Amino acid sequence: MMGDTPASPVAPVPASPLLALSASNLRKERGAIAAQACDTCRSRKQRCDEQRPKCSTCQKFGLECNYRIPQPTKKDKTLLEILDRIKGLEAKVDSLNLRNTFASPTAVHGHLPPGPTTGSDAPMSLSGHPLSGTAYSLHDASSTTSGTDEHFKYVCSVHQMLAWPAIRQVLAAAQQKLPTIDLGAVEREKPAGLFQLGSTASRSLPTHTPYRVMGPGPTANGPTPTFLPITMSDLNWDSMQRLSKAYFDSFNLLCPVLDRHFFLSSTLPSVFSEGFSQDMASTIAFLVFALGEVALAGSSGPPIHVSNRRPSGVKGGSKDIPPGLDFFNEARKRMGFNLTDCSIENVQIFFLASIYYGTSFYPMDFWRMSTSASLACQALLASTPAVMSSPRGDMVRRLFWNCSNMETLLNLEFGLTPTGLEKIESVVGLPDFSGPFSDEDHISNQESHYQEHFASQIVLRRLLVEFHGVLSQGMSIRRRNHPILRPADFxxxxxxxxxxxxxxxxxxxxxxxxxxxxxxxxxNTSMYSPSLYSTIPTSTPMTTSLPPPNTAIPGSASPLMFTTDLDAVPVRYPYSLDIQVALLRSRYYHTKYLVHRPYLYKALHHPDAMTHDDALGAAECLKATLKWPVAMSPTCTRKRLIPCVFFFTQNLFGILLLLHLSTTVPILRRIQSTLCGERFEMDASETVGLYLDWMRDIKEVDCTAQWQWEVVKAVYGLEE
Structure with a gap:
């Protein structure tokens, strides 16, 4: 898809074999897609060769050449259905009265085997015998103590979890094996301070590229194919098209912040014909080129190192010189000229820059640019409120929710102060992708459903914020009488x-x-275009489609999209489908893990007060830590393409500590064997292997992961 680029602006546009096949499949499903004839050829009722920016007819007669933008057909209304579902779910969340939710916790874990009972409310051990301590019951709102509820503790970040007494014991034991690392700094630092642990100096991106990093790179099984990065000296029409396509077929599907049709029909021809200036169009173009280079190199570039006889999932460039740095530096030179502009482009510039910093493993720079994008979005809405009702209103909503999603992750996990963006959620509303779109966007959405993924992540983010508010309130409610949420109802x-x-x-x-x-x-394999299961000749790694999968879940006919076999040749999915799916599922499991983590705290620190329902909750927490798709292949082999990758690194580190405790603490071992299912031990072993490989790989480019790796290496007794 990315290698099939048009020729120069004055030459015929060759057809892409993948797009031709994909379009053919779509025609079988919904009828022919209207040709993109310009207005002149349409009025003359003659065939248009669709050259951009001017077709040959308009060039010949010196006419203005305008292309109509295709509008959604009836079958393109899928997103409207998910938005309706979103509104229905949000209504249920808003109307749910916690006073009326007094069903047993077993109701939500009903599929798990019930434990023996000695009374309706009597706390019980996992062996069936009553435990010492007070019975599981509801306390009056006037109680000064909350009985078993005091045994729960909710924390939203790994940094806060490291302060648990059980975790501190693990760290203290590891400290004896790590004389050169001061783990006491974990307690002294704020969550964001972990970014700098293990770093000997302040890192910053180089302002120039001293050399070109290219293949063959190091692998465990021989050299990789040569990968030649595109640099400023190579920047012609073909390379611009190739890099742009690489960006729009990857990052813009994960974080849809640019209009592909506008960029390809207006921005790109403008900078090509008139040259690069200091304006925002040139700045955005360079950011797109930089991220396009990351998309290509991050998928098929040489791995930056080999660890544990396995090529790194961080591909392209090196630790200090990431892919696309030439283009990013050109963008950085121009960003100062657009610093205070209140426009959509201003927000886009900051957000694209944040993505690039994330792909280069600079978390603090990522945060600074993400914050700038959020503040620019607020400035835009405050200074130009009419933009919400303009034709570009839906783009503003997409930008708003991209900023909001990132801001929430950074706030809850790293304690970074939010900008207040959440206060205007109700004013902005949800995006519906109702604006103009190109055929390429239609095809990519048909095959990857990126619009539905984006909308579903918005709702999941809103649920996460709601959960955090309720649980945080529950932990502080003991200090006052609350009319709705009683202290004993945690x-x-x-x-x-x-x-x-x-x-x-x-x-x-x-x-x-x-x-x-x-x-x-x-x-659901039947929901995807047949082109996903075809082998299509291609010259660009991003366009490779997968053959029919041969592996399946034991006892099930369902094929596997992700695998724990990191030595198998990774399947490449078009349109970053695997990353889209992995992000949605991994964030779901992360949310479920957070909701149930208070049960695990109680099991670790107050085992004598555990009830059977508490044990069920702890079991759900343990199961939610297993095999996050983001850490499985093929997604983990393209780590540069995962937005906010350090968020997952942080959480995988915390899970490794908890899974270690689950094998050493008696009550957790009992919960595993009786409530987690027959496959838990095997799945947990595979999970530990996956997450250790992630930490071992990422430590080479992430200073925080360096000391985290030393900790888990000491905890698990690993050798280099």
Missing amino acids: SIRLVSLALQLEQWRGMLPPQLRWHEESSGAFP
């Missing part, structure tokens, strides 16, 4: 939130659904 709130999360998963459109116990399975 475990009831956990059940309510788990039910809401299950509602979200059950209301996903069919194209996105999956069996929760099978995190690596395809959602």
